[in-house]
Amino acid sequence: MVRIQTIDQDELNQTDEDLFQAIVNQQLTLYYQPFFDLRTTGMTGVEALVRWHHEKWGLLPQQTLLLLAKKSGVIHLLEEWVLRAACTQCKEWIDIGFGPLVVSVNLSAHAFESVGFGDTIQTFLRESQLPPRYLELEITELAGGDMERTIGVLAQLKQFGVQVSLDEFGKDPVSIPYLSRVPVDKLKLDPTLIQQALTDAAQEAALKTALAIAQTMGLQATAAGVESREQAELLGELLCDLAQGNYFCEPLLAEGLVAKMSSQGKAFADAPARAKQGAGENHNCLREVLRNQQGMTFTFRKQDERFIHTFCAGELIYRIGLTPEQVVGNELCDILPRKEALRKTEHYERAWGGEENVTYEGVVNGVCYLAVMHPIFRDGRVKEVIASCVDITELKKAEEAQRVSEAKYRLIAENISDMIVVIDCHGYVTYVSPSVHTVLEVSPEVFLHQHLQTILPSEQLKRVWQTFQEIMEWKLPRAVTFSCQHRNGSKLILETKGTPVQNEQAEVEQIVFIIRNSTAQVQAEEFLRKMDKIDVVGQLAAGVAHEIRNPVTSIKGFVQLLRRDQWKSEYFDIMLAEFHQLESILREFVFLTQQRSHQFESQNLAQLLRSVTQVAQEEAPAHQMVLEIDDVEETCLWCDQSQIRQVFIHLLSNAVESMPDGGTIRIRALRSGHDQVMIQIVDKGCGMSEERLKRLGEPFYSTKEKGTGLGLMITYKIIQYHDGYIHFSSAPNQGTKVEVYLPLNRPTDTA
Numbered sequence: 001m002v003r004i005q006t007i008d009q010d011e012l013n014q015t016d017e018d019l020f021q022a023i024v025n026q027q028l029t030l031y032y033q034p035f036f037d038l039r040t041t042g043m044t045g046v047e048a049l050v051r052w053h054h055e056k057w058g059l060l061p062q063q064t065l066l067l068l069a070k071k072s073g074v075i076h077l078l079e080e081w082v083l084r085a086a087c088t089q090c091k092e093w094i095d096i097g098f099g100p101l102v103v104s105v106n107l108s109a110h111a112f113e114s115v116g117f118g119d120t121i122q123t124f125l126r127e128s129q130l131p132p133r134y135l136e137l138e139i140t141e142l143a144g145g146d147m148e149r150t151i152g153v154l155a156q157l158k159q160f161g162v163q164v165s166l167d168e169f170g171k172d173p174v175s176i177p178y179l180s181r182v183p184v185d186k187l188k189l190d191p192t193l194i195q196q197a198l199t200d201a202a203q204e205a206a207l208k209t210a211l212a213i214a215q216t217m218g219l220q221a222t223a224a225g226v227e228s229r230e231q232a233e234l235l236g237e238l239l240c241d242l243a244q245g246n247y248f249c250e251p252l253l254a255e256g257l258v259a260k261m262s263s264q265g266k267a268f269a270d271a272p273a274r275a276k277q278g279a280g281e282n283h284n285c286l287r288e289v290l291r292n293q294q295g296m297t298f299t300f301r302k303q304d305e306r307f308i309h310t311f312c313a314g315e316l317i318y319r320i321g322l323t324p325e326q327v328v329g330n331e332l333c334d335i336l337p338r339k340e341a342l343r344k345t346e347h348y349e350r351a352w353g354g355e356e357n358v359t360y361e362g363v364v365n366g367v368c369y370l371a372v373m374h375p376i377f378r379d380g381r382v383k384e385v386i387a388s389c390v391d392i393t394e395l396k397k398a399e400e401a402q403r404v405s406e407a408k409y410r411l412i413a414e415n416i417s418d419m420i421v422v423i424d425c426h427g428y429v430t431y432v433s434p435s436v437h438t439v440l441e442v443s444p445e446v447f448l449h450q451h452l453q454t455i456l457p458s459e460q461l462k463r464v465w466q467t468f469q470e471i472m473e474w475k476l477p478r479a480v481t482f483s484c485q486h487r488n489g490s491k492l493i494l495e496t497k498g499t500p501v502q503n504e505q506a507e508v509e510q511i512v513f514i515i516r517n518s519t520a521q522v523q524a525e526e527f528l529r530k531m532d533k534i535d536v537v538g539q540l541a542a543g544v545a546h547e548i549r550n551p552v553t554s555i556k557g558f559v560q561l562l563r564r565d566q567w568k569s570e571y572f573d574i575m576l577a578e579f580h581q582l583e584s585i586l587r588e589f590v591f592l593t594q595q596r597s598h599q600f601e602s603q604n605l606a607q608l609l610r611s612v613t614q615v616a617q618e619e620a621p622a623h624q625m626v627l628e629i630d631d632v633e634e635t636c637l638w639c640d641q642s643q644i645r646q647v648f649i650h651l652l653s654n655a656v657e658s659m660p661d662g663g664t665i666r667i668r669a670l671r672s673g674h675d676q677v678m679i680q681i682v683d684k685g686c687g688m689s690e691e692r693l694k695r696l697g698e699p700f701y702s703t704k705e706k707g708t709g710l711g712l713m714i715t716y717k718i719i720q721y722h723d724g725y726i727h728f729s730s731a732p733n734q735g736t737k738v739e740v741y742l743p744l745n746r747p748t749d750t751a
Helices: 016-024 062-072 075-095 109-113 117-128 147-160 173-180 191-197 201-216 229-237 254-264 276-292 315-319 338-352 393-413 435-440 458-474 519-563 569-593 605-619 641-657 690-695 710-721
Strands: 028-037 043-054 058-060 102-107 135-140 163-169 186-189 220-223 296-303 306-313 358-364 367-378 381-391 419-424 429-432 478-485 491-502 508-517 601-604 623-628 636-639 663-671 676-683 725-731 735-743
Touching: 016 043, 016 062, 016 075, 028 075, 028 102, 028 254, 043 062, 043 075, 058 062, 062 075, 075 102, 075 109, 075 117, 075 135, 075 254, 102 163, 109 135, 109 147, 117 135, 117 147, 135 147, 147 163, 186 191, 186 201, 191 201, 191 229, 201 220, 201 276, 201 381, 296 315, 306 338, 315 367, 315 381, 338 358, 338 367, 338 381, 367 393, 419 435, 458 478, 458 491, 458 508, 491 519, 601 605, 601 641, 605 623, 605 636, 605 641, 605 663, 605 676, 636 641, 636 735, 641 663, 641 676, 641 710, 641 735, 690 725, 710 725
Parallel strands: 043 102, 102 135, 135 163, 163 186, 186 220, 623 663
Antiparallel strands: 028 043, 043 058, 296 306, 296 381, 358 367, 367 381, 419 429, 419 508, 478 491, 491 508, 601 636, 663 676, 676 735, 725 735
8 A cells, every 4th residue: 555645735835946856856756547448347548646755754646746846836847757757658568568558647737838738748759659549648627727728739639649538527517518629538537426426316417427428429438536346336337438446456656567467467356247137227227317417419310311310318408498309300490490400400411421529509599509419430431420418508698798898898908008918827928908009119919928038128027027926926916117118219117017817726827917108207206306406405505505604704703803903812712612513514414415324233222222311411410311211121223323322312402402491301212013113202391383393304494593404304314214204293382292213123225
């Protein structure tokens, strides 16, 4: 018995690189589980099942590997490895006389999205020298993806000789209409049908219906997941063709399979006997199944150049307002209006001529149906044609509603100035709106089916591709701005927002990008920024002239007195004070021209506040500084220590000046969330009005008689450099509260 280990999702996240290396280094293993013919009990083929022996979790099954491969983006590599290894092994079996056997490989929808997949299959067959008829591809029912592309690839492979099997048939009833379009040879029934058929009457009926569909369409039916003798006997009674499951043989390595089949012969042990005497009963059972099916099955023959119906059964015949008695023994013109009868006669002629899978759609009394016809050959000639019909009324209504909806959205998409681009999960462009010609003067067809990496210039690709990957990973909208070149050579600036589109399994299938040409807007904003700079320069020039003129005027007067020998020693003190004021103003102007500080270090916030408070207390002995920092004793702040000290000293100085008669100033520090801290300074001074609060931080606006306003400007700039912000609240004669918020982590531009 093979022990299959399972792992949880957290552990799956750690194995992506290991799986890639395992594929590259050929560390995977193929197990093979046989198919047996229920009539002859002989082995007719095997299904290749990939396994991976992980050093920690043991042998991982195919389902887990597929999940890992899709998650890590190596699903194509994994499936190609399985295909190549399975073809090689099958050819080896044929060469040693263990065969001929058909080897079946299960493929995901991702395989058919790969460019040149059909050519890849042919390459593997040529390399292994395996005849195409011995390779069978299993596709999952309603696998999703581009259905038209999948059908095209399958048709190419069928023409080459490869067999196709539709897996999990019967799991979803809406899959039946696809049978008329998908070129398949076999229907592999969903395991739940047989596993529950013995205990659930509804499941047994579903099993019988699925087998009846296969038989009426001339397709082989394979039952998967057979676990008991009772299940095998039931399948035999229902005339199922092939079966697979642990009851017959569990998955084995290639050498183990050869040894086991050689020892017992290529037939399964303890085969359930066919009850030939019950053949008539089975035939009646089949007719009962056809009579009770939701669709409709009918047959016809050509007699005297007329197509006469020989059988008709199913619930659909009653829904369209007819009865089997009205159909059997009559031709089309006896049942339908002449024009409709002539149209369908053309399809009857094609099927009678030997063409397989002739399909047509019909409408009778408001009921839409799809018919698929297959010729039945005897002695090389068509003796009868069998047709299977399904009700597609609801499907047609849904398609019409979707068509109307798509027409509305397409009308919007094709008439807005913004560009709409749809990109699939692999980075290929699947839709481009016509507005791309208006913006770039390039035809939309130029970008269709192209990969992002071939469209964007290399200097812009990294940013856009990173955004694309973030949308795929996080499944959330993302915005990005990039530039590209117009056809005339000019540079365009484009703003885009990508929105993921998910399927029922919550997997991102495609991303819709809305792209706007923001070149004019960016240029206008740049012009406004330049005008703002000119305005600031004007204000700065006026402030410099005003602030420097006052001390210069004083100094000039004293110099004139000195020239007249009318001087006193205290004049020098006044002149020196004016020089100090001038020096202070120039120092503050120099600071405003400096770039952002990069001298950031981790500082203990409590110690920093104690140091600043001590300095302020020494300079203002008439005031009481109350420090409350218990909440931040162990908190460290990434900052430029000298600049942050300057901020708090300036704020404390303002608080002191607001209370000329002394008073209490409270300094409080608290954690605000997990990633920032709030420092609060509260005084009981003169306060400020709402109008004055709004102007705080404006260039050269000051609340002091001789103030320049530069102190607060510098304070705002330092806090901005530290990715923080400051908030003032005040009322006249009630005091002022200042709140400074600073992040605890390293500011982004200093890392």
